[in-house]
Amino acid sequence: MTGxxxxxxGSNIDPEHHVATALEDLRAQGLELEVSPxxxxxxxxxxxGAGDFINLAALFPWPRPLADLKAxxxxxxxxxxxxxLPSGRWISRTLDLDLLVARNLIDPAMRLPHPDLGRFAHVAVPVADLIGSHTHPQLxxxxxxxxxRLDASVLKRIEVAL
Ligand SMILES: Nc1ncnc2c1ncn2[C@@H]1O[C@H](COP(=O)(O)OP(=O)(O)OP(=O)(O)O)[C@@H](O)[C@H]1O
Ligand SMILES: Nc1nc2c(c(=O)[nH]1)N=C(CO)CN2
Structure with missing residues (x-):
C-alpha cells in the first residue's frame, strides 16, 4: 500500500526522552515526518501512581507494505x-507506536482506522491536528x-524546543 x-x-516512562528519540529513530530510517503538537x-x-503520558502523532509517506511498517x-x-506482560494487561510503557490511519484503508483485522480514534482524545486530537479535514472512511x-466529540480538557499542549 502506498500513501x-x-x-x-505515546510514553509514560521518561516520556520526553523516549518520545524525542523515537522521532529521531524514525527519521533515521529516512522517513519524512510531519509531527503534531x-x-x-x-x-x-x-x-x-502511573506517570502522565506524552502523546503526539506523526504523518509520513509509506511506500511499502503495511506489515513492514508494523514490524x-x-x-x-x-x-x-x-x-x-504475557497476560496482555495494560501497564506503563516507555514507548507505544500505533499505526492509526493508512490513507483511506478500512481493515478491521489491522485495526485501521484505529478504534481508539473514536475513544480517546489523546489519540484523536493529535491526528486531527495533522489531517483534521480528511474524512474518516468508516464514520x-x-x-x-x-x-x-471527545473530552480534550485533560490534554495539556506542551511546548517543545526542537
Ligand atoms: N487503559 C486502557 N483503557 C482502555 N483501553 C486500553 C487501555 N490500554 C490499552 N487499551 C486498548 O488495548 C489496545 C492494546 O493495548 P496496548 O497498547 O497495551 O498493547 P500493544 O501491545 O501496544 O498492542 P498494539 O500495538 O497492537 O496496539 C490499545 O490500542 C487500546 O485499544
Ligand atoms: N493519557 C494516556 N493514557 C493512556 C495511553 C496514552 O497513550 N495516553 N495509552 C494507554 C495504553 O495504550 C493507556 N492509557
Missing part, C-alpha cells in the same frame, strides 16, 4: 525497552469532527 500513514506516539495527559486505565514500529518500541465525519 500517507499516521502513527500515534505534543500533549501531556494523565494515564487512563493504568491505576494509581519497524515494533522494533523501535523494543529498542526503547518496551515490555509487555463519514472528518477527523476534526471526531476529535471534537
Amino acid at each position: 500517507p500513514v499516521v502513527v500515534g506516539v 505534543w500533549y501531556r495527559s494523565p494515564a487512563i486505565g493504568l491505576g494509581e 519497524l514500529l515494533r522494533r523501535v518500541e523494543e529498542a526503547h525497552g518496551r515490555t509487555r 463519514g465525519c472528518t477527523y476534526a469532527q471526531l476529535a471534537a
Whole structure:
C-alpha cells in the first residue's frame, strides 16, 4: 500500500526522552515526518501512581507494505525497552507506536482506522491536528469532527524546543 500513514506516539516512562528519540529513530530510517503538537495527559486505565503520558502523532509517506511498517514500529518500541506482560494487561510503557490511519484503508483485522480514534482524545486530537479535514472512511465525519466529540480538557499542549 502506498500513501500517507499516521502513527500515534505515546510514553509514560521518561516520556520526553523516549518520545524525542523515537522521532529521531524514525527519521533515521529516512522517513519524512510531519509531527503534531505534543500533549501531556494523565494515564487512563493504568491505576494509581502511573506517570502522565506524552502523546503526539506523526504523518509520513509509506511506500511499502503495511506489515513492514508494523514490524519497524515494533522494533523501535523494543529498542526503547518496551515490555509487555504475557497476560496482555495494560501497564506503563516507555514507548507505544500505533499505526492509526493508512490513507483511506478500512481493515478491521489491522485495526485501521484505529478504534481508539473514536475513544480517546489523546489519540484523536493529535491526528486531527495533522489531517483534521480528511474524512474518516468508516464514520463519514472528518477527523476534526471526531476529535471534537471527545473530552480534550485533560490534554495539556506542551511546548517543545526542537
Ligand atoms: N487503559 C486502557 N483503557 C482502555 N483501553 C486500553 C487501555 N490500554 C490499552 N487499551 C486498548 O488495548 C489496545 C492494546 O493495548 P496496548 O497498547 O497495551 O498493547 P500493544 O501491545 O501496544 O498492542 P498494539 O500495538 O497492537 O496496539 C490499545 O490500542 C487500546 O485499544
Ligand atoms: N493519557 C494516556 N493514557 C493512556 C495511553 C496514552 O497513550 N495516553 N495509552 C494507554 C495504553 O495504550 C493507556 N492509557
